[in-house]
Amino acid sequence: MPLYPFWKVTPGGNPTILLRAQDIAPARRAAVAAGVMSPQHIGGEQVGYVRFEGVPRLDMMGGEFCLNATRAFAAVLASQGLLQRHGAVHTGEVEVSGADALVRVRVTEREDELPLAEACLHFSELPRSEACGDGLSLVRVPGIVHLVHQEGAAPLPGEGCLGAFCSDERRAFTLDGEEAVGHLWLRHADDRTDARTNSGQPRSLVLDPVVWVRDTATLCFESACGSGTLACALAEHAATGATAFAIVQPSGSALSVRMEKTEQGWDVWVGGPARLTACGETELSGLL
Known part of the structure; x- marks a missing residue:
């Protein structure tokens, strides 16, 4: 049974498991996620499936959009050197399930504090x-x-x-x-x-x-x-x-x-601390 790389990130709560498991069929991802979230496995509140190649992509366990998982993904990408770095600030764009456009992300390293991971959604008009x-x-x-x-x-x-x-x-x-x-x-x-x-x-x-x-x-x-x-x-x-x-x-x-008015509409940034709590490889026996 092959081993699958994973990262567990706590983005201000909401422990999130990110699996690099692109060859897991979408139809099996919900069942795999349920097993991986179990306290008998890695344990967490949600699971996402990530791709690093090309434009980085995150697919949530149910195909939904998740801001906290996006922020967790940004923290992992920054730790892997896969975002653009400007001093203590890492920036980039990612694809996320449930989002129609690329999502901007930013991770700021802070001395004696957890990194600040942020994701930005753009709206022509704010949702009602x-x-x-x-x-x-x-x-x-x-x-x-x-x-x-x-x-x-x-x-x-x-x-x-x-x-x-x-x-x-x-x-x-x-x-x-x-x-x-x-x-x-x-x-x-x-x-x-x-x-x-x-x-x-x-x-x-x-x-x-x-x-x-x-x-x-x-x-x-x-x-x-x-x-x-x-x-x-x-x-x-x-x-x-x-x-x-x-x-x-x-x-x-x-x-x-933070809601910022622009000429094109609104940029809304959601941010908070993100802790990379564990990473490694996991076996998915009985879940695939």
């Missing part, structure tokens, strides 16, 4: 936050749809009720056909949070993300969620006009969002 009543909004970002529960709306269900709640919610909004759906609970860090972020002070928020992936039939309480962070920032931007956010993840790490 659709109000659904009762403090709930729906935000569509590349590859995934998010339902954002604002503070004071439906509380986060207990573990025993979570699956049924999320299933009912997806059914109510006809989302069972989507590649992936995020169920997000967002609250302010405290009552004194400054919403005037255009003066340079990010709006501080706290996120509890739960993500369902259709093709792997998984519902995971994630320790961090990049696309969910983006969706929450878009919902807050629609409500307040703020353009910079620091959103604390269940891991305790904060991910940042």
